[in-house]
Each structure stands twice: as structure tokens, then as C-alpha cells.
Amino acid sequence: MSSVKPAIFSGGTGLPVDRRTVLSMGLAAGAAAFAGPALAQNFATQAMQNALGEGQRFNATTLTDLAKLLAKRPYQAPPNDLPDPFNNLTYEQYIGIRAQPNAFLWSNEGRGFTVEPLHRGFAFQNAVSLFTIEDGLVRRVVYDRSRFDYGRLNVPATLPDLGFSGFRVFGDAQNDRTREIAIFQGATFFRSSARGQNLGVMARGLTLKAGDPKGEEFPLFRAFWIEQPAARTDNLVIYALLDSESVTGAYRFTLRPGDVTIIDAELTLFPRSAVENWGVAGMTSTYLFGPNDRRNVDDVRPAVYESGGLQIHNGNDEWIWRPLSNPETLQISAFVDPSPKGFGLIQRDRDSSAFLDDDQMFERRPSLWIEPIGDWSPGLVQLIEIPTESEINDNVLTYWRPKQPLQPGAEVSLAYRQFWCWLPPERVGLATVAATRVGRGRTNTSRRFMVDFTGEMLKQTQTVLELKAMLSTAPGTVANLRLWPYPERKLYRVGFELEPGNESACELRLVLEAGGKPLSETWLYRWTP
Structure with missing residues (x-):
């Protein structure tokens, strides 16, 4: 497999989150059982503090070296020590926890973005360390009890440093001040949208062993380093450290919101063990029923789905449209490709009459289109469709699966561009x-x-x-x-x-x-x- 070396390696008040979004983003995170405090003194955390902790000068090469170092040691899952009452929250209790205005990073500084640290609890048990990069230096975002409103929860007067479950990015421009641009929370999951859309399809930083009989492996982002944006900038740069039983990795995301939100992802992976079934540029969505699949449906709505189909522009210059379905049994489809030009889960139905759902408004869910940066070499677009009886479950997964397996001791670098959009930027030119x-x-x-x-x-x-x-x-x-x-x-x-x-x-x-x-x-x- 050819290696594409990305550039990274040279060198208010929070808005409420709907129940379906919270559940779907947290299910895999909970299943992975990667929980624990941000400051747990295991090797990974200690190495991170020493290399890129408070007061250190940030260098992307150091982050890559850190991921490489971790890959040479056995995986250490953070301990699960989330204290009462946060270890057993209901959905209603969790969404009642709100960051105070003084908890938002760069609020009202005219930098184009503000960032809300997100509390741990409910489905989001994993501890994530958050850092900022200001004038080249690393600053740790410290958990502070006084910076959260806990609603009706009975919270102790003093709390240890709990870390965070992730963060949410808002616009800070005049016309984008309350717009939720992206959310990174749960395992390696993140979401975004175009202007005027609701959150829907969800991206993954890495997909491991999806559909395998022994079960899927869910890697996690242990830490994020968010670069302080310049005044009135139009992009936000985020670095992340990935860790799992099989793989470690260094990531760089560049967010550029607008009528179409673009996220460039650049990554270098270091396998701890051999993995045959792995993928990048993964995404999950929901398809419950529609005009092509209405088995046992008793619903006032004509359709319920976030994405209507998988679109592929393959290396042979063929455009493919594969309608999604909710099958009776697990279905795995493979679309072999010498080197893809693009693929994604697309929502083409933009008329509310297609769904007649005034709450969910599926017609406003984003399409997510992927374009590789550089040559990805042979592989396949894998599509997994999982039977479901509930619209809160993400039952569709697609990702690029390279032909070559991951091998311990190897270094694999890839880059790609995400378009969170109404329609993919490259028009087919065909019916x-x-x-x-x-x-x-x-x-x-x-x-x-x-x-x-x-x-x-x-x-x-x-x-x-x-x-x-x-x-x-x-x-x-x-x-x-x-x-x-x-x-x-x-x-x-x-x-x-x-x-x-x-x-x-x-x-x-x-x-x-x-x-x-x-x-x-x-x-x-x-x-x-």
C-alpha cells in the first residue's frame, strides 16, 4: 500500500443535544469499555504529559513520535473511576449538565470559533484530556466544578479532576455565533454539518474489525490539542492521539465551516498487532425504512432515514448509487476499487414531504462525501447494513478498507477531505x-x-x-x-x-x-x- 505523507507530519451556552444523537454516539464508546480519569497515571498518560503536557512546546512530529512509542508497549486501558453521581446518569440528567459561559474557550474574542468542553457521564464515560496550543505552547484545559451548571443533580462541593468526554465547536462570527460546527465525543466519533442542517451522519477516526465474528474493536482519542485560532480566522486546527488494543495513531483535523463544511483529516497509524479488517474515512448513519424497504412498518411517517444511499466514484471513473436498506439479517457488501475518487453516505431527499417528521427533519441531515488526498491504492468500499427496529440506532456503516492489512512495526499515513454538504461538490454529469x-x-x-x-x-x-x-x-x-x-x-x-x-x-x-x-x-x- 502506498503511503501518503500528510503535511502534519513534517515537522455562550451549550445547545441541547437530542436523545438520538447522544445514544448513537455513546453506544460504541460504552461497548469499548475505555473509561477512566484524564489524569490516570498509566504509561500513556505520563508519556503524554512529559511530551506534550502543560508548558511544553507543541510539535506535530512529537505527537507522531508519541504514538509510535505507545505502539511499542502493551495497551493500557484507563481505569473506570467516574464517581457518583456521574457514573449512573439518565439521559435527562446528562443533558441537564451545561457548561457555564466562562468555560467556553475563546468566547467573544472574535477568533471565529469558540469551544465548549463536554462533561463526562451517561453514555460518555471515557476520559479525554483537552489541551490548547497558544503561541506554540501547550496549555491544559483543567476541569473545574464551578464551570458547569449541573441542573438538579446533587453534586459534591469538591470534585477531583474528571477530565472531559470531548468538546463541541461553535462559530463565533456574527452570523454563525450559535451554530454547532462540530462535535468530537465518544471513541473516535465526530459530527459536523453544512449551514442550515441538523446533525446526522457520524464520522469515525478509525474502523477496526467491523462485522468480525469476534466483535468490533473501538479505538479512542485519548487527548486533543486545539490550536488557538488567529483573529477572525476561517479554519480551526485540531490534533489528536488515538489509542487501542491494536493500533495507535496521530491525527490532524482542519475544520473550515461554511455553506459546505470541509474537514481535512491527516493521520499516521502504528499497529501494535496485525489487523486485516481495518478502514479509514468511516461513517455511520441510520436507515429504518423507506419506499424500497417497509417490512413490518406501522408508522405515520412515509420514511425514516438519515441517508438514502451510498454513492461511489470509483477508480474506473464509474459512478455508483447503492440504495440503503434495513435487512432481516446482517448484510456486508464490498465494492472493489483500484483507487477510489470518492464515496459517501448521501441524503438526496430534501423535501419534507418525503418524511413528514417535524421533530427529526431528516430532509435536513447532512450528506458526507469523502475525497482521498493522494493515491490510496487497491482496496474496497465496505458497506455493512445491520437489522434494527429503532431509529436511534446507527445501523449503516461504510468505510474504505485497504487491501493490505496492518502489520506490527509498520507506519501507515493517509489523508482525505470530508465534505459535510447538501450534495457532493463534484456533480456526476450523468442522470x-x-x-x-x-x-x-x-x-x-x-x-x-x-x-x-x-x-x-x-x-x-x-x-x-x-x-x-x-x-x-x-x-x-x-x-x-x-x-x-x-x-x-x-x-x-x-x-x-x-x-x-x-x-x-x-x-x-x-x-x-x-x-x-x-x-x-x-x-x-x-x-x-
Whole structure:
């Protein structure tokens, strides 16, 4: 696997968080059982204090060296010592804890950003050390009981240094003062959004052993170093130290909010042990039901999902659209690629009538699009769809899985750009899938499909007349193919029936062609009973 060396290695009042967001971000963190005080005196914490602690001059190379050093020693999980009453909080109690205005970093300093340290508790048991970098020097953000409002909790008059569970970034500009730009909290999870959106899809710093029979491994960010932004700046730089049983790593994130929020991620990993199933640029989202998947649904809403599909621009310059589903059994799909140009979980439905949910407003959830920086070499985009009966569960996971496994003693560097957006920045230039609907066919075993394509080229009558719908399935058979062109609506509808027979899964493929060349993105679908 080729190594791309990123540049890093040269050298108010908090807003309430909804229950679904808190639960989904905390589930994996709790499962990982990485809990403990920020100042636990184990080797990792002591090494961190000595190298990049209070008063030290920050250097990105030192952070990389620290990660490399940790990889040569056995993993030490921080002890779980969160005291009462924080070790057994309900959701309502946890969201009642608010940072006081004087707890926010750089508030009202006109630096473009303010940062809110987040308390530990509820699903967020892990202790995270927070530091700032000011004039090149490291300053530790010290936990102070007086800087939090605990609501109705009965909190002791004195508390030890509990550390934090993460932090939240707000805009500090005139038109962005209360906008939540990003939140880093729970394992290596973080979220962001474009202007005008709600939080939705969630990114991961690293994915390890997802879908493995022995269970997934959840790495954590032990510490963050947040660079004090210059006055009225438009970007925020964050460094992080990753640690887990199998891997350590040094990270650099550069946040640039706006109508589209861009986060550049640069990382270097140091494996402690061999890991075959690993991935970067991972993201999770929710798909409960929609027009293509309404099994056993009794709901007043027509659809419930944060992301409608996985979009891929592969190294062969093919654009792929894979609608998501909520399967009866765990489904793992692999899209092999010599070197990807981009991929992401996309929300294309922006009309409220698609969901009719005035609380969640799924039409305002962000799409997350990934573009590699440099050559990632061969691998695959892996998609995991997990059965769920609850909309609070993130049941869809996708990430880039390199072909080469991680090996102890190796050093792997990668970089990529995230676009938290309404639509991916690079337009396909082809007709795109606007809708996928699935229902009962003409027999007890057949399924009826309707796939709508839309695009400017579809308003041209001559182009529509030349179109051919190239449809295939393996296994199974397709029949009753029908086409409905609607040039006045820039729409082309393809209908057909799938007869799976006794098969447990069928892989469907559909693309519109004219003159032997694709005029649409490729629609892929996995049917399961």
C-alpha cells in the first residue's frame, strides 16, 4: 500500500443535544469499555504529559513520535473511576449538565470559533484530556466544578479532576455565533454539518474489525490539542492521539465551516498487532425504512432515514448509487476499487414531504462525501447494513478498507477531505437516481421495482428515444421491463419484476445507456427476503 505523507507530519451556552444523537454516539464508546480519569497515571498518560503536557512546546512530529512509542508497549486501558453521581446518569440528567459561559474557550474574542468542553457521564464515560496550543505552547484545559451548571443533580462541593468526554465547536462570527460546527465525543466519533442542517451522519477516526465474528474493536482519542485560532480566522486546527488494543495513531483535523463544511483529516497509524479488517474515512448513519424497504412498518411517517444511499466514484471513473436498506439479517457488501475518487453516505431527499417528521427533519441531515488526498491504492468500499427496529440506532456503516492489512512495526499515513454538504461538490454529469420503490409483484415470490432517474439530459426528446435500460441480476431473473420517459419532468422511469426463485439474495444492476456509453450512474441493489 502506498503511503501518503500528510503535511502534519513534517515537522455562550451549550445547545441541547437530542436523545438520538447522544445514544448513537455513546453506544460504541460504552461497548469499548475505555473509561477512566484524564489524569490516570498509566504509561500513556505520563508519556503524554512529559511530551506534550502543560508548558511544553507543541510539535506535530512529537505527537507522531508519541504514538509510535505507545505502539511499542502493551495497551493500557484507563481505569473506570467516574464517581457518583456521574457514573449512573439518565439521559435527562446528562443533558441537564451545561457548561457555564466562562468555560467556553475563546468566547467573544472574535477568533471565529469558540469551544465548549463536554462533561463526562451517561453514555460518555471515557476520559479525554483537552489541551490548547497558544503561541506554540501547550496549555491544559483543567476541569473545574464551578464551570458547569449541573441542573438538579446533587453534586459534591469538591470534585477531583474528571477530565472531559470531548468538546463541541461553535462559530463565533456574527452570523454563525450559535451554530454547532462540530462535535468530537465518544471513541473516535465526530459530527459536523453544512449551514442550515441538523446533525446526522457520524464520522469515525478509525474502523477496526467491523462485522468480525469476534466483535468490533473501538479505538479512542485519548487527548486533543486545539490550536488557538488567529483573529477572525476561517479554519480551526485540531490534533489528536488515538489509542487501542491494536493500533495507535496521530491525527490532524482542519475544520473550515461554511455553506459546505470541509474537514481535512491527516493521520499516521502504528499497529501494535496485525489487523486485516481495518478502514479509514468511516461513517455511520441510520436507515429504518423507506419506499424500497417497509417490512413490518406501522408508522405515520412515509420514511425514516438519515441517508438514502451510498454513492461511489470509483477508480474506473464509474459512478455508483447503492440504495440503503434495513435487512432481516446482517448484510456486508464490498465494492472493489483500484483507487477510489470518492464515496459517501448521501441524503438526496430534501423535501419534507418525503418524511413528514417535524421533530427529526431528516430532509435536513447532512450528506458526507469523502475525497482521498493522494493515491490510496487497491482496496474496497465496505458497506455493512445491520437489522434494527429503532431509529436511534446507527445501523449503516461504510468505510474504505485497504487491501493490505496492518502489520506490527509498520507506519501507515493517509489523508482525505470530508465534505459535510447538501450534495457532493463534484456533480456526476450523468442522470442520477431520484427514487427506488419496491413492492409486491404479480406472483407470491416476485418483487416489483420502480427506479426513477433524473437529469438535464433527460429533457431532450432525441436523447430519451436513444436510451436503453441495461438491466441484469445474479442470480434470479428479471421480467416485464417497462420504460416511461417524461422529458418535460427531466425524468426517466424504469419498471421491472424480479423473480428470485429460491435464492436468498440477488444482486441487481441497472444503467441507462445511449450509443454504448452510460448516460446515468449505475444503480446497484441487493435484494434479500
